[in-house]
Amino acid sequence: MAKKIKFNLQVNGASVSSLESLQNNFNIEDIMEHFKSGLLMRWLDVQGLETELKEISKLSEKSDNFALAQGILEIFDMDKELDKNALKITLADINYKEYKENLLKTNENLEKNAKSFLREYHDKFRDIIWDIIKNSENVEKIKSNLKIIENDYFDLFLLHFQTLVSVFKTNAPLALIFGLGTEKIRKMILAYINIEATKDHNKYCYIGDEEIDDKTKEYLNSINLKPIDYLSYGYFEAISKVVYGKLKFDYGELGDVIKRFDGSTDGLWRDLVARNKRVLVLEISDLAKASRIPKDGETNEALGKEEINGQFIILNGLNFQSSNNNAYIAYVEL
Incomplete structure (x- = not known):
């Protein structure tokens, strides 16, 4: 043997x-x-x-x-x-x-099967978008589909970006919320939102050389977009309404996905979400502070309204502090 x-x-x-x-x-x-x-x-x-x-x-x-x-x-x-x-x-x-x-096994000879392969590729992308819309309240399906888009269909996502934002705005707002919790889709949404900083509300808004930092330029180049990239203001307005309007949300529309804490903590830090969870912070009121959960030996960051509102920051865990009974914070566990 x-x-x-x-x-x-x-x-x-x-x-x-x-x-x-x-x-x-x-x-x-x-x-x-x-x-x-x-x-x-x-x-x-x-x-x-x-x-x-x-x-x-x-x-x-x-x-x-x-x-x-x-x-x-x-x-x-x-x-x-x-x-x-x-x-x-x-x-x-x-x-x-x-x-x-x-x-891939069925398309080993890509030269002979290019048309079929591309048709299948586009059809699959369409199916993923429809799956998001049909399951607009299913967090697990949305997150899984967004991950697939980032890994395999990001070029198509960019090609249809403006249309998809409009579609998601109406039919699947959670896709935009959890899109802000991804890596590449988040950067894309925020890059277009940052057009607001140019204050150019004429027919076209643009991201120009003087209006964006080097890091943003580098990112746009990495996804094959030029630093000067024109965008119809009508599309931008729809996007900004989603992020600055819809993402200030009617909390009742989105069930238990949007978490909200109201009230005073008597000036003490209260753990709302454990450190091992990623949290997208949507909004915080005056006279309140938020922080990631600090590691042993560290202190809380104490981030307020200016650092949080409109920035859609992501924290590891969530601490909250306020002495005001009207204080609140809204967030999503990613």
Whole structure:
């Protein structure tokens, strides 16, 4: 009988050589990939983890990624460790990754299938937009779709930017809110909002050499937009109304997504959101302060109305302070 040669499993960037190490570095996406390739079963076998190998083997017939993930989490005693909403977003990413891989396999000869491939690409983008609109109150679907747009369809998003802002304004305002919580879409929205600083409300507004800083110029170049980029004021007005108007919101329209705290904390800092959560701060009243949750040994930043309103800052966790009974803060957990 051939001797079993032990090897390490690559999980979450770590080289895993034991069950405890796997649990400490657990990453469901990596584990599912190793399961589907058969590498996970080989690793369990050479590590002598017979109980886990037996249970994992029972999952072989399951094709649904959610059922598969749930089974793996239970076998490795990780089912209580992962946030369910985060798991849904991860699984949506896995499903989309598999869709892309299958699409590429069927389009290996791109020269012959270019038209079909591009049609499929545009159709998929359209489907993603419709999925956002049809699920305009489903936070997990919106966040997952925005992530797909940033990773794979950002050029198309830029091409249709003005139209999409108008559509989202009417049909899916949460897409704009969570767009402000992304990396590239956020920069794009804020770049256009910053046109307000030029005070040019004639037929066209522009981002000119004197009106933007070097960092913004560099970003616009990175997404193939020239620093001088003309924008019809009618479109800008629609965007500004969304961000300065709709994002001051009728809180009742958006259910429990928009969080609001009202009242005094007797001048003491109160934790509203834990440090491990990203928070988009929408608005704060006079005589109130907000801060990220400071690390041990640090102090609160004490940000007020000038630093927050209209800036859509993102904080790690949220502290609030006020001695005024009419004080309030509005925010979104990303």
